[in-house]
Amino acid sequence: xxxxxxxxxxxxxxxxxxxxxxxxxxxxxxxxxxxxxxxxxxxxxxxxxxxxxxxxxxxxxxxxxxxxxxxxxxxxxxxxxxxxxxxxxxxxxxxxxxxxxxxxxxxxxxxxxxxxxxxxxxxxxxxxxxxxxxxxxxxxxxxxxxxxxxxxxxxxxxxxxxxxxxxxxxxxxxx
Numbered sequence: 001x002x003x004x005x006x007x008x009x010x011x012x013x014x015x016x017x018x019x020x021x022x023x024x025x026x027x028x029x030x031x032x033x034x035x036x037x038x039x040x041x042x043x044x045x046x047x048x049x050x051x052x053x054x055x056x057x058x059x060x061x062x063x064x065x066x067x068x069x070x071x072x073x074x075x076x077x078x079x080x081x082x083x084x085x086x087x088x089x090x091x092x093x094x095x096x097x098x099x100x101x102x103x104x105x106x107x108x109x110x111x112x113x114x115x116x117x118x119x120x121x122x123x124x125x126x127x128x129x130x131x132x133x134x135x136x137x138x139x140x141x142x143x144x145x146x147x148x149x150x151x152x153x154x155x156x157x158x159x160x161x162x163x164x165x166x167x168x169x170x171x172x173x174x175x
Contacts, residue, residue, distance in 0.1 A: 057138035064145040109135040
């Protein structure tokens with residue numbers, strides 16, 4: 001189980017690194033081309049927009065794994081107090097809520113893709129399902145990570161290797 005999670009974490013991290021690099025280079029290129037040469041490439045701009053959206057969707061999935069997602073901890077702390085049992089119940093309820101929303105979005109985005117995925121993109125002329133397929137994939141990843149988060153409350157599951165809260169630590173240092 002831990003090995004599966006580590007592989008999944010690594011694959012998503014590599015996807016995010018590639019997309020972020022492409023976005024950074026692509027934006028720089030489009031700015032230079034537009035302001036110095038008066039050129040604009042709509043296809044590149046479309047790919048950059050989709051790259052930004054993909055980063056957001058994959059990033060939201062990995063944020064669940066790294067426990068970096070937005071939570072209203074102040075409100076949760078006031079409601080549940082300092083009881084560990086209540087905090088665990090609160091986290092499980094939040095995860096179940098996320099699973100429910102993602103399951104609904106998975107179902108409806110899959111239906112939506114089957115209806116409009118054949119349409120071609122205006123700029124790249126790719127079928128829109130090439131872009132849209134990322135939605136159900138990332139919702140499924142989010143559901144998987146939420147399930148592992150819930151399981152991690154009861155069985156030993158290794159923590160994620162990265163996250164911005166450990167960026168200032170060298171490999172091998174205590175977290």
